[in-house]
Amino acid sequence: MRDVVVAALRARYGDGWGTDVEANLRFSADAEALLQGIDGIHLLGDAEFEDGEVTLRVWVDRPVPDLMTADELAYAVFGRLAEEVFYTERRFEAGGLRYPFVTGSPRRGHVGALVMMGPYAADFADRFRQRITGGVRYHA
Secondary structure (H helix, E strand, O other): HHHHHHHHHHHHHHOOOOOHHHHHHHHHHHHHHHHHOOOEEEOOOOEEEEEOOOEEEEEEOOOOOHHHHHHHHHHHHHHHHHOOEEOOOOEEOOEEEEEEEEOOOOOOEEEEEEEEEOOOHHHHHHHHHHHHHOOOOOOO
């Protein structure tokens, strides 16, 4: 779905929307500064850039008992980084959670992902995937 949103924004604002390397570098520098004050997560290394997308990897420092807690951590990040336009979705992966996102303004945009990692994120993602698939580890 995120790709559909990006395509719609590029159709409206131009094909270069979300591809400005300088703007993405400034965005990642802002992210590094803003993420220092969030309780429960910390940034792992520098932002990664690939194919015009920014990936922010964060380590989850405490147990994630439920979906609300996972989303609260993600939105603590997005609440500091999101601009006029904002869209995200949640994906469960082996080893954690991925929140692909789009943010920006009519003039410039950023496409990327927030990746929550570490044993707490991995455990929660595994439990949630078990719940969805009806795995033996899930007990209602």
